[in-house]
Amino acid sequence: MNPKPFAFEVTARQGRARAGIIHTPHGIIPTPIFAPVGTQATVKAVTPAQLEELGVSLVLSNTYHLYLRPGAELIAELGGLHRFMHWPHPILTDSGGFQVFSLSETRQVDDDGVTFRSHIDGSRHRLTPELAIEVQEKLGADIIMAFDECAPPYDRAYNERALERTHRWAVRCLEAHTRTDQALFGIVQGGVFLDLREKSAQFLVSLDFPGYAIGGLSVGETKGEMHAVLELVDGILPEDKPRYLMGVGTPQDIVNGILRGVDVFDCVLPTRLARHHAAMTRNGRLNMMNAVYARDPSPIDPQCSCYTCRNFSRAYIRHLIVAREMLAATLLSIHNISTLIQLVNEARDAILTGTFDQFAAAFFALQNQSNV
Structure with missing residues (x-):
């Protein structure tokens, strides 16, 4: 200690x-x-x-x-x-x-x-x-x-x-x-x-x-x-x-x-969403139960570097959900927590380098695009 x-x-x-x-x-x-x-x-x-x-x-x-x-x-x-x-x-x-x-x-x-x-x-x-x-x-x-x-x-x-x-x-x-x-x-x-x-x-x-x-x-x-x-x-x-x-x-x-x-x-949001099959991204939430992901070989978020996104496809995550495998909640929880940890880390780096205004503007611009 x-x-x-x-x-x-x-x-x-x-x-x-x-x-x-x-x-x-x-x-x-x-x-x-x-x-x-x-x-x-x-x-x-x-x-x-x-x-x-x-x-x-x-x-x-x-x-x-x-x-x-x-x-x-x-x-x-x-x-x-x-x-x-x-x-x-x-x-x-x-x-x-x-x-x-x-x-x-x-x-x-x-x-x-x-x-x-x-x-x-x-x-x-x-x-x-x-x-x-x-x-x-x-x-x-x-x-x-x-x-x-x-x-x-x-x-x-x-x-x-x-x-x-x-x-x-x-x-x-x-x-x-x-x-x-x-x-x-x-x-x-x-x-x-x-x-x-x-x-x-x-x-x-x-x-x-x-x-x-x-x-x-x-x-x-x-x-x-x-x-x-x-x-x-x-x-x-x-x-x-x-x-x-x-x-x-x-x-x-x-x-x-x-x-x-x-x-x-x-x-509790990142783990609660994971248990309800939802993935958090900068572009909004993805319902991983959606059939559109059944053959999708891409990661949940191509911009994410977490263990889940480095190793598993959207198709695999959806398969786990449909099969009611516990690993689905773990992999989605890892990704969702990572999304928020990466966000605050990037915000911190932006404050330290004097670029937070630009970081926030780019973040909200992405949110606005996602809501169109």
Whole structure:
């Protein structure tokens, strides 16, 4: 392990886009970065060795799921999440708040915390800010999240209540946090309401977190509303702290986020699409079940250098899908993750060389051509 404490440095800028390095006890994270999601201590259908080959430097795991199964105590007993899932590089865990609040039919919220029923067996549980931190400390991720309440984006009254609760919980999370080898991020909330987002960002900055997440986006709002929120908080959040846009992972959203000062992205999209037979490309998504690919000898994306595209044809991928072979999900997941990793790497290189404006313009021109 690298004994250097958590730190962030910006190494280059172009406009609001920035390239940087996050230092963690388990290694560096070059930014901008995309983190595949390993909800249950595994990125679905992909091994840690395959992730390393793809150049992945950060993965995300989910506190809610690991708390319920197999339990944080067991993971701690077996050496922590890094050893448990055989991933020696940086890990980020969310607080479980988004998952709990998505259980709208089975949870009850009060100022102290949330009572909910497990989606696995219906058992009753109580999650508080203190417990969310305790679980994440036992898991041992490098970057952990404050417990927050994610409200429906257009419900003003709900967002006002949830924001006050999120801010009180942020203070309690800071007070409960004891591990000096973990960086605890605050989460900016407030729905689509810019005044609430401003209030949230300013309050959390006053608490001096080592980094800040932007939550409650990509949950039904328009792209214009998302961009307005990002532009607002970009002007408030400290320049010397990393910004993490939670749960956002389309190529278009990633480039738009980088343009607006975001450093870290995560999403289940690449592996979820793979399990539904879809391939991500710069030109849009391909349904690999389509009969047009049955005799196609070309790779999924001739511009892609991933293991899948170097070795297998569209015809083979379609055959695996039709035959219901598990390898289909693995090969598509490798390709989809690689597509996003290559995208952020190219964006980073463009920022470092002062050509990001041209990179973004060419990217969006390709998107426009694909939509014609």
